[in-house]
Amino acid sequence: MAGLIFRPRHQCARRGVDSIAVAVIYLIGIAGLATTALPAWKDGDKTGLSVPAARFQPKYEFQALEGRMSLGDDIRSDVNKLVSTAWTIRDGNVVPGTDDVKLYSNDAVKLDAVYLYADLLGSTKLARDFRPETAGKVIRASLRTASTIIKRHGGEIRSYDGDRVMAIFIGGSKNSNAVKAALKIKYAMKEIVQPSLYSRLPHLERDGFEPRMCVGIASGEAFIARAGVRDSSDLVSIGRAPNVAAKLSDIRETGNYRTYITADVYKVLSEETKLSRGKDMWEARSADVGGERMTIYRSSYWWSV
Incomplete structure (x- = not known):
């Protein structure tokens, strides 16, 4: 020009x-x-x-690639820092809450505790064969019932995972309190939750869904830390007790067995949670739990509420 x-x-x-x-x-x-x-x-x-606008396309592609590299650098830095930092561990006298454990350092609370997992049976059928509104009512009614009983017996709820709840019991009667809660969950599901659901949602009974929960209980030392990122974190329990309790709640057997406990829990039960009119409420059996062969105890008994 x-x-x-x-x-x-x-x-x-x-x-x-x-x-x-x-x-x-x-x-x-x-x-x-x-x-x-x-x-x-x-x-x-x-x-x-x-x-043509296409001449500048590599500029934007480079910026996108640079963003991905930055994310990788952030993750690499966080992981390296986490793995190289020593743990700060303290003994706990109470079950910690999320704010009691630091997120951005290797902070942990060690507890001698009993873990209870209560898991709704038949949730796959529930999701497959019924409307979400119906499934939601079943799950909410079951979890609320279990949680109410757990809290009444001194348990501290620390996790909800889909259709199951996890609680921690501590103190001198922690094993018996957890077992009493489990037996009451069985009763409440059968005598309170099921009749209420069937009367208001009759297609549940007509289509063969029975609201039940299986409970697993294990005791031992656990390591409680906090995992996640800012504004999206939760406590995680690390150790044999929470792992075994979760596996026990996954057991599915025919008949009326709904409660499963480890031998360590059984050995320290109070008489009222072990015997019913002089008869042992628990049956010993050998089972493969998470790849480990162990003796566990199962019960078909319930405890009224």
Whole structure:
């Protein structure tokens, strides 16, 4: 465009009216070209020529790649820091809450505790064969019932996972309290939750769904830490007791067995949670639990509420 503007000088005074008119039209045309070239100039093309948008695509692709690299660097830094930092462990006298354990350091509370998992049976059938509104009522009624009983017997609820609840019991009667809660959960599901659901949602009974919960209980030392990220974190229990209790709640047997405990729990039960009218409420059996062969105890008994 510069070549169009800077022409050899002429003596305009010697030219006629027609020449002056041509010159004016010429200048108007130059102004129009400049206006057309301005967007390209602003977009970074110093030649003043329009440039296809595709020319700048690699710039945006590079920025996206750079963002992915930054995420990887962040994760790598966090993991390296976490793995190389020593634990700060303290003995706990109460079950900690989320705010009691630090998130961004290896902070942990050690507890001698009993873990209870209560898991709703038949949740796959429930989700497959019934509307979400129906399934939601069954799950909420079951979890609320179990949670109410657990809290009444001194348990501290620390996790809900889909259709199951996890609680921690501590103190001198922790084993018996957990077992008493489990036997009452069985009773409440059969005598309170089921009749209520069947009366208001009769298609549950018609289509063969029976609301029941299986409870697993194990005792031992646990290591409670906090996992996650800011505004999205929770406590995690690490150790044999929570792992075994969760596995026991997954047992599915025919008949009326709904409560499963470890031998360590059974050995320290109070007489009222072990015997019913002088008869042992528990049956010993050998089972494979999480790849470990162990003696566990099962019960078909219930405890009224």
